Amino acid sequence: MPINAMNAENINPLGIHHPKNVAFIGDYLPRQCGIATFTADLYQSYRHFIPEANPIVVSVNDTPGGYTYPDEVRYEFYQHCQESYEKAAEFLNTKNVEVVCLQHEYGIFGGPAGTYILRLLENLTAPVVTTFHTILKNPDQYQLEVLRNIADLSARVVCMSEKGKEFLLTIYDIPEEKIDLIPHGIPDMPFVDPHFYKDHFGMEGRQMLLTFGLLSPNKGIENVIRALPRIVEQFPDVVYMVLGATHPNLVRDQGETYRESLQKLADECGVAGHVQFNNRFVDLPDLLEYLGAADIYITPYLNPAQITSGTLSYAFGCGKAVVSTPYWHAEELLSEGRGVLVPFGSSEAIADSILNLLRDENLRHTMRKKGYMMGRDMIWERVIRRYADAFSQAHLRVSRPEAPPEAANQDWFSLPAVCTDHLFRLTDDTGIAQHARFHLPHYEEGYCTDDNARALVLTLMLDTGHSADRNLSGLTDTYAAFLNHAYSPAHRQFRNFMGYDRRWLEDIGSEDSTGRAIWALGTCIGRSRDQNLITWAMGLLENVLPHTAVMTSPRAWAFVLLGISEYRKRFSNDRLVKTIQQQLLDNLMHIFTVTATEEWPWFEEILSYDNAKLPHALLLSENQAMIEAGLTSLRWLMALQTAETGYFQPIGCQGFYRKGEDRAYYDQQPIEAYSTVSACLAAYELTGDEDWYRKAASVFNWFVGQNALRQSLFDPQTGGCRDGLHIDRVNKNQGAESTLSYLLALTELHLVRKQLAGTSQLSSNIL
CATH class of the missing domain: 1.20.58 (Methane Monooxygenase Hydroxylase; Chain G, domain 1)
Known part of the structure; x- marks a missing residue:
């Protein structure tokens, strides 16, 4: 299916348009939280790497007063206020957002297991792509149902590891075709010798071990401190850098008790001079310098149930030798010699692994290179394009059903009333x-x-x-x-x-x-x-x-012939008009005879705009050969513009359809639907064949949702018709041509129904 008019820079390799207007929902910097950092990275990367993108952020607050956010945060809502979730959805609906990307973590949303976020998702009109940052192996009933409901309300879901995908499939019963596995993004940092950065921290000639991230008891840092005496005994220049602020929730509940206990432990172990605590939430440029200076990165976490670690992703992808406990994400990233795994809670194993790496420089650098090479697929420039592809697929998945309702199952006699509100709105004196x-x-x-x-x-x-x-x-x-x-x-x-x-x-x-x-x-x-x-x-x-x-334009001839047909309803014997009518009919029939073949029974070697007006004009003649040509060409046009599953699929205006070349499917225009409805009704009135009436009604339903995107172009709130069907969305402008096309098609159907209802000419099975 060709796409004939897209900005090449904004199309992925599959030829799918990347949405520009994307809203990211999550917590956000300056809030100190890993999700906040991730949401900020997503926003910045999408804005930077996707041409003409215009993303915004909607942030969830853990305090009623919120934070001093940067300009990209356009809206904020409070975690524990249910009404604010609905207001956030209303805001996004009015912003003409194409895709909403939700960052999900149970703890950042209100209600049991974060149930309040469902109220926001249920009220959105745009498709949702959800990134699951926590996927539990043993969820309680609330956690299980919330995640399943979020997945149901999402067009696509993202996980960051194979283990996460396995859980989504086997525990949460999410269809595999709905899941995108996209790694945690990382900054694009060169592969450098740690000595390049050490002078920034006064570490010249010393070996630097590093752990970074928000400090909390589940990080297992005490086990590294207990391992230090053995390490320092053999490498007295080793320094263990613990980089990161204490988790804000821990500070709120316990103050700095945990950090102070680690400092006390370092004193008791006699390594206080070899442990440095940097109690601050570092920004990306500083973090990259700390990572650059590190010889070995350590994640000594205590719990295996961690499906994703952003800190591990950063260190691994930046080319650090890594020692880690075997939580789920670490097992996956560090396999095949890309790192060292040690048992949970084992200071001895930590000491053994670090000493081995410090002694064997070749082993350490081989490990670094393996991690760095795999990390090239994790840099934000590549990761964000995979997100952009997921956003595009979300449009197509939501809007393009495998099997739209068949035409035969519709009640074609049921027509909406004609509403002229938008006609008056667009008209002045x-x-x-x-x-x-x-x-x-x-x-x-x-x-x-x-x-x-x-x-x-x-x-x-x-x-x-x-x-x-x-x-x-x-x-x-x-x-x-x-x-x-x-x-x-x-x-x-x-x-x-x-x-x-x-x-x-x-x-x-x-x-x-x-x-x-x-x-x-x-x-x-x-x-x-x-x-x-x-x-x-x-x-x-x-x-x-x-x-x-x-005149030389075939469509001009056709419009004139439509006007003459209307004129002759009052004055059928005007000889001048009849002469001009015959001349134009002859012109139209001539180009059909010259151009038409069995495979291409058409008037020109291109199908462009207002196509059905050409056969329609021949149907208004009184010449049987011309009528047959009109019916033949209209049947062919209808077959060409009917999808396999029965809905109307007009020639797109972005390239049209030239004989022998690929046809354009988008942008689909309302004018094509109207001209086809009108021609089919003319064929019905001429032949009495009820199938033409069904075809007209089927084409009309394109306006109200029986189309490739399964979305209505008619807006019942305004009475207007939207301007067309793009490959991934409806054009929400409601101009004159589109609205008039809808109203003309509907009015003609009403007129035919009024003329023929209750007579033998229109059988009850299509009423």
Whole structure:
């Protein structure tokens, strides 16, 4: 499936667009927490490495007052306030966020096992990608259910180790196809000799052992201190650096009792001069210097149940020789000679391993190199692209079902009511504004004849149906006045684009815009009950219609033929009009005869825009050969634009479909759905074949969610229609062409239903 118009720098190797507007949820710096550091690294990496990315952060606070956050934190909510979770979701929904990336750790969210976070996820409209930082082997019932529910509410989930993936599959029953295994990211640090940095810390000529991270009793640092006497006896220049602030929760509950107990233990063991405590939360540049100076990194943790260690990832990936207890993440990273594992709580084993590494420089450097080489896949530049791929897949997974509902299972007679709220919103006393930003008219881009012609056709159709909507006649006059002003007597054509200052931006518009204007004029004559409007349209049509003989655009011919068909509902025997009609039908039939083959029964060697208008125009003829050509080409077009599972899949405007080349699937435009609905209804009225009615209804359902993304383009809140279907999302702007396409398709279906319901022409099985 080709993607014909994407920024190449913002596409992954699979050809999937990387979302730009991503929100990261977690705790955040300056809060002292490993998750806060990780969330900050994710944000900074996404902003730096993904072109044109515009990420934001939503931070969870452990205190009501929060923190002095940097600018990227756009919203914050309090851990223990349930209502604040819903407000955070509401904020993200209004920010047009494409993907939400949640950092999950049970302890940073409120409620039993952090259940409050479910309220936020349940209220989000964007797909969620969740990174699980803790995956327990023996969860209690609350922990099990919370993680499962989070996974259910997430389009994709991320774990950082094979063990974590194993647990997600076997304990939490998460489908394998939903899981991304992405390692913990690390900074990209050169492979350097530790002596390069030692003078920064007054460590010249000394061996430096390092442990860093928030200090707490489960870190097992006392076991390294107990190992030091043997180490110092043989290497008297050894220094053990304990880098990191005491965990804020421990300080709150116990003060610095644990750190003081370690200092006392160092005194008792006679190694106080060989242990340095640096009681601060270090930033990344300082941390890299400490890591650079270290000869051996030690993680002497006491508990095997640690699925991920950011500190280990940093040290390992930066090329440090590592001695560690065999908690889960360490077992995985340090296998195959990439580190040394020692039993939990064994000071003797720690001493033996460190002494062995200090004695054997070749062994130490071989271990360093193995870790560093594996760590190249863990640097943030590579890790964040895997996250970006997961974000893209989240869009596709959420929005692209394997089997959308089959057309045959739908109740095609059930149609929504016609709502013209957005039509009025886009229209001022000049005409209908061409574009919108979300639902608001974007006046900067002015008006165009194309849209005012479509809008005039719509109001006339609604008036034909005796709509009770408010002041439609006023809208009709506004659109007619725009076309009256757009006409250029000198060129006998219509101008198209007008600025918001009411100045025309061109002397003459396209042939298509003139064709659409003629379609609207013919509809005025054929459908209006206002004699003044009919007389006005008649005079203008007589001025412009003869010019159509020199037009070369097949779509312009088709629009003119639609207008003539409407005109002849009132005046069927106008010889001038019949002559022009025949000429244009002959033109259209000629290009079909010249171009069409059995494999490509079409009018041109490209399928581009408003495609169904071409066969539609032939269906309005009274010539059987032309009608058959119209039906043949429309059947082929419908087959080409119907996905295997039955939903409408129009030719995308980003590249179209040239004969012999790959077709474009995106961006899918509402105008294609409308023109196809209209053509299928014309085929139904002509042939009486109920399958054409079903096809029209099936195509209409593209607007309301039966499409490749399974998302509605119609916005019931505004009455507008969104501007198209991208590969990974709906374009949320609600411009004139899109809204008119939706309203025209719906109105035509209503009119056909009204004409045929209750008669023998429309059987009960499709009512």
